[in-house]
Amino acid sequence: MKITYDSKYNIAYLSLKDKGQKNVTAIRLSDEVNIDIAPDGGIYGIELLNAKKQLKGDKNHLFLTVSDAISKKTVRVPLAAR
Numbered sequence: 089m090k091i092t093y094d095s096k097y098n099i100a101y102l103s104l105k106d107k108g109q110k111n112v113t114a115i116r117l118s119d120e121v122n123i124d125i126a127p128d129g130g131i132y133g134i135e136l137l138n139a140k141k142q143l144k145g146d147k148n149h150l151f152l153t154v155s156d157a158i159s160k161k162t163v164r165v166p167l168a169a170r
Contacts, residue, residue: 093139100139105132 090103105126112124112132120142124132136142 098137098139100136100143102134102136103132104134105130 091100092103093100109126109132111127114135115123115125117123120137122135122137124135126132
């Protein structure tokens with residue numbers, strides 16, 4: 089899994105499968121979320137449009153907040169710049 093952020097277009101992308109997948113189908117969930125489906129039916133990735141609004145961060149960095157329901161811990165994962 090890889091999370092990237094494109095600051096020029098304010099888009100974050102969560103890749104769930106290795107690169108090289110062709111013929112993915114994009115499904116629009118809302119004005120700000122698209123899900124890419126691989127030919128095998130699995131989720132290839134999730135695209136967050138207007139990412140600064142959807143993800144928390146400071147002036148120069150965005151973070152994905154991950155919470156573990158079992159351990160009750162929360163971790164802020166920095167997004168890699170594209």
